[in-house]
Amino acid sequence: MQREIGTIDAQEVMAVLAAVPDPEIPVISVVELGIVRGFDPLREVVIITPTYSGCPATLVIEQSIRAALDAAGLSRILVKTELAPAWSTDWITQAGRAKLLAYGIAPPPLGDGAPSLRNRLAAQCPQCGSHNTTEISRFASTPCKALWRCNACQEPFDRFKCH
Amino acid sequence: MIDQPLFHYALRLGDDSLILGQRLSEWCGHAAALEVDLSLTNIGLDLIGQATSALGYAGDLEGAGRDADGLAFHRDALDYENCLLVEQPNGDFGQTIARQFLFSNWHWLFLSALAASKDATLAAMAAKSVKEVSYHVEFANDWMVRLGDGTPESHQRLSAGLDWNWRFVEELFIGDDVDNEMVQRGIGVDKASLRAAYDARIIDVLNDANLPVPKKHRAITGGRRGHHSEHLGHLLSQMQFLQRAYPGASW
Numbered sequence: 461m462q463r464e465i466g467t468i469d470a471q472e473v474m475a476v477l478a479a480v481p482d483p484e485i486p487v488i489s490v491v492e493l494g495i496v497r498g499f500d501p502l503r504e505v506v507i508i509t510p511t512y513s514g515c516p517a518t519l520v521i522e523q524s525i526r527a528a529l530d531a532a533g534l535s536r537i538l539v540k541t542e543l544a545p546a547w548s549t550d551w552i553t554q555a556g557r558a559k560l561l562a563y564g565i566a567p568p569p570l571g572d573g574a575p576s577l578r579n580r581l582a583a584q585c586p587q588c589g590s591h592n593t594t595e596i597s598r599f600a601s602t603p604c605k606a607l608w609r610c611n612a613c614q615e616p617f618d619r620f621k622c623h
Numbered sequence: 624m625i626d627q628p629l630f631h632y633a634l635r636l637g638d639d640s641l642i643l644g645q646r647l648s649e650w651c652g653h654a655a656a657l658e659v660d661l662s663l664t665n666i667g668l669d670l671i672g673q674a675t676s677a678l679g680y681a682g683d684l685e686g687a688g689r690d691a692d693g694l695a696f697h698r699d700a701l702d703y704e705n706c707l708l709v710e711q712p713n714g715d716f717g718q719t720i721a722r723q724f725l726f727s728n729w730h731w732l733f734l735s736a737l738a739a740s741k742d743a744t745l746a747a748m749a750a751k752s753v754k755e756v757s758y759h760v761e762f763a764n765d766w767m768v769r770l771g772d773g774t775p776e777s778h779q780r781l782s783a784g785l786d787w788n789w790r791f792v793e794e795l796f797i798g799d800d801v802d803n804e805m806v807q808r809g810i811g812v813d814k815a816s817l818r819a820a821y822d823a824r825i826i827d828v829l830n831d832a833n834l835p836v837p838k839k840h841r842a843i844t845g846g847r848r849g850h851h852s853e854h855l856g857h858l859l860s861q862m863q864f865l866q867r868a869y870p871g872a873s874w
Contacts, residue, residue: 510672512668512669512672512755513669513672513673513675513676513751513752513755514644514668514669514670514671514672514673514675515672516668542747543676543744543747543748543750543751544743544746544747544750544751545750546747546750546751546754547751548754596658597657597658597661597662598662598758598761598762599658599661599662599665599666599758599762600661600665601661603665603668603669603755607658607661621758623754
């Protein structure tokens, strides 16, 4: 049965999207990553925003969201990309940050808009918890991550860049 | 009717990023260290992503059915409107860093100002891109100091790279009719107004890098009118080959 416009609520849609993993870091969902900006129940549009302009995962993310909506019987909901406001790592949820850490990626420091402080504080090693760490390369395996090394346990690790 | 000045403005924004992104991609697999390889290609990726947005917008404004790929792969050098600096050859690592330093510091100032554009699409693209470019600036500035204040050889190579690229800096601050109209409509950036801030930024880094501040050079212009150095043609021949030989080919 066709549902009337305005009867699909945001909670229902967000529950569907909360099960869509990020293609690069599958432990975290596109909602936790802050890519999904919201759902407009009247226009029936899901608003998403890319992380980095050149992130190759952007297209895959849009397709995964489309597929999840279709599978939940919500095919008529449109997915729209908006650039403003620009994505920030401050939008990664607390739960998302905890999942990144458990996965072995140091979460980004808070404080977008304070470039002088960015990356200056030593990252905490996700393996042993030490703060005795060194940045090896600010550009690393993906646009959103930097490569670090722990001087205590010697393990290299990724750190989500502050953005 | 096409908003010609706005179309060209978006095109230039995209062309600057696309051409430098392509140049940086030439380093893939060739840099002296893995970390540097990753950095140059990641910066290139950011720039090509920015170009995709800007050229996509230009294509929409034009309304002739050309998308970002169409504009990137099916235009000749004469129809490219990037500044001359970004098409300069990579040379050695010192020359690449000098070019990145001179461009990224300008790019950051330009995008920061464009973020206040009355054109919501350009403003959104600029506000997003400037966050990425902050990292490009840090990378380039750090390497300027490391090479300039490094060994006699790294210092000499960086100096030579700066000499090569310096003559193309003036063009970044010169506006034409398109710029003037865009500024009047509250859409574009008054490029000349960025000069003082630019000089302050680069002089700081040059001092740290033990490099003299180069003398002001007579402006070499033409990029925005499609008059390019011979280097652009070679770059395009490589970048466009597949789509020229097999139009419409897809993965």
